[in-house]
Amino acid sequence: MRFIFFALFLYSLAQLARSCFANRECARVGDLTQARMLTGRIVSRDTAQAEPSDLAKAGAESLLENGNDAVFGTLFWFVVAGGPGALLFRLANTLDAMWGYRTARFLQFGRSAARIDDALNWIPARLTALSYALLGATLADKRCAWRCWRVQAPAWPSPNAGPVMASGAGALGLLLGGAAVYDGVIEQRPILDCGRMAGAKDIGRAWRLVAGTTVMWVGLIVLAGLLV
Template identity: 50%
Template sequence: MLHELFTGTMPGLLAGAWLLIGALWLDKWLGEPRRFHPLAGFGNLVQRIEAFCRGMPGLSEKQQGVLGWLLAVVPVVLITVFLVALAWRLSPVVWFGLNAVILYVTIGGRSLIEHAEYIYQPLQAGEIERAREQVSMIVSRNTENMQEKDMVSAAIESVLENGNDAVFAPVIWFLIAGAPGAVLFRLVNTLDAMWGYKNEKYLHFGFFSAKIDDFLAWLPARITALIYAFQGSFSHAMDCWRTQAKACSSPNGGVVMTTGAGALNVTIGGPAYYHGVLHEKQPMGVGPYATAEAIPRANRLVERGSFALSYLWLACVLAGLF
């Protein structure tokens, strides 16, 4: 079955479909591990790798960044491949369970939705300061002077963009390349989150990490955008994608945020302060600026969309379409 999963035969595709559904339900029931999360351990490892690579003589900052990426990503992906192959030699049941657990820890859907709810609830209760505190935990922009409109926008932007990075993209890379594909994407995305800043410290060191993340997220972002569009106002969503996404700094984040906002029939975005500097971001979407009630609607785009994708994939496999 391991060979079949990567060659696209019927039993392998069925196994992949059931693994996907199982992993999504594990994430919904359990959420992210509270302790000993593999990605947290990876983040600690990355800090040590960065310090090591920056101390390498004779290498430019870009070369140091490429070396750091290779040292951080390649061994973990190879270990994943080895463990999956070993599990298959032991037992198909062990193989199935290991793959389900690996995919589960690469998905962060419940955590994403919970963080958005932590902003929505104080906004509903009129507790603006607590809402600002919660927003500060998920965005890098300045929050101390944020008004409700700004906090709602920040929450929805985070849900829509990270819906791709933390849910749909790992799922899609799992369907392309199995558990190692899902692990590869989450490692690459984590490195981009740590090294992909366009500031003095990371502009060159993180260049390679940012470009690889853009490359791997390109296809998932567009599939995610279509999933968002089909759940809301399709025509508005597609029009926003066509006319607004190109104005966004991120080639993938802009696609999912503009399309998601259009599907919800709300406007998000606009000027925001990052580290004390005003960035004139363009508004995204259509219609009036989003209110707090749009936050749970954005959550549903991610949660319902991910389960719809998994069950649709299963139905297509059973129908013999793949």
Template identity: 55%
Template sequence: MSLIIAIVLALGLDYWLGEPKRLHPLVGFGSLADGLEKWFNSVEGLPVKQRDTLLKCKGTLALILAIGPLSFAAYSLEHTLASNEALSPLFAAVVLYLAIGWRSLIQHAKAISAPLYEGDLITARVAVSHIVSRDTQDLNEQEIAKAATESVLENGADALFAALFWFIVAGVPGVVIYRLSNTLDAMWGYKNPRFLHFGWAAARFDDLLNFIPARLTALAYTLCGSINGQTQNAWRSWRQQAGTWKSPNAGPVMAAGAGAIGVELGGSALYHGQNQHRPPLGSGSAPMAASIDDACNLVHYSLALWLAVICLLAVMGAV
């Protein structure tokens, strides 16, 4: 029962308060990660032949130093408070609240769809630039909607469902490890000369932690596609298209999500001045402003499904 209480409290805090505007722990963690990266990510003095391997080792050590102490602290606090029936779920709820980004995701999405409905492409381009890494200054209405819809579907898994999964499986330490590793992947997981080898461990560890949650999210998206009569489309898209995507975890999530709301995503996109052609995801109409709202609703429906399953498992004594 304490698990359910903690989850409900965390979601309630996120819904009413959103992300902390000041003193968010992840901001401090980002500064720590920056310091570790500057300290460890150097090829000076490394033998040329072993340079790539040694950078991977240094990146792995930096990953352990960034995550290990904080995860141990989370475990220690959870263990210390375990016997306190009031403080234990409250502590867990606060940690989970800081790890999820449900309201923030929806707010960012609405800040894009609202100006799109009004035909205000300038405002929509600025808003979408806050949540995607592609070039946005010349995007048309359909391209803005596609970028935003993709982001909502993918980040629904990362910012909400994966955090819930690891909280259920491993409690406070689990959600702390997941959120910190996901943050490091966002900071170090780039395939560019600076991070290709140093960020290898962070990227692979995040892929590992997201493997099961991503597929559970895709399953929820598929089942909730029945609300729009798109379950078969979602399942077919997941089965046929997920493996074509560059990310092993984003592929199932985005393919199933696109199929569930009846749109086709993917296609060409401009990143850092270079056009990339990406495989199609989903099947249906071209994305428009309404597609962003449909993606947000799909996240809401999927969350309701997750909560129903969690409550059922709790009643059965499985969690």
């Protein structure tokens, strides 16, 4: 079970990295059509008419959030409850992404999926947010991450995505959130503001923050295992 978990864990991390760098390269060379298509594969918002700045913001937000949902949260529940815990977490997260509050027909099922995901994600999301803040490149970035988390995250509709993306925005010195198109409707989300608008190079910076968090926690877990 442990071998299967780590194989899937590394595969998820590799897929996240591959999507990230393919998106960044298309944005960098100006292939807007390809960049829109690649971004659309990793985010739930509409990207058909997105501008380069919108794609960069979407890519950075997706990486920061998936740093918890696909990577650290899975690792956390594996440590707490082994393979079954990691599987339960990923199942709840997948069901929430597919059905959480999406249609009147599946409202009750979607609400249940969303609430289970919120409960399982509460601790991992805050540990991820703390990690992003600690890994800010400068003291100013660390302070900004903490301020965004404390002041701006409570306005975010998701109790777990808010701290993760707010802290990540601060650690990277970016302006995230704001308008995004979902199912043809413009949704105005709270602003997570601790700097400038995202550009193509910030997709790679977001990835390095996620990778750094993963390395830090894997290292701590290995160290704890050696000391016990």
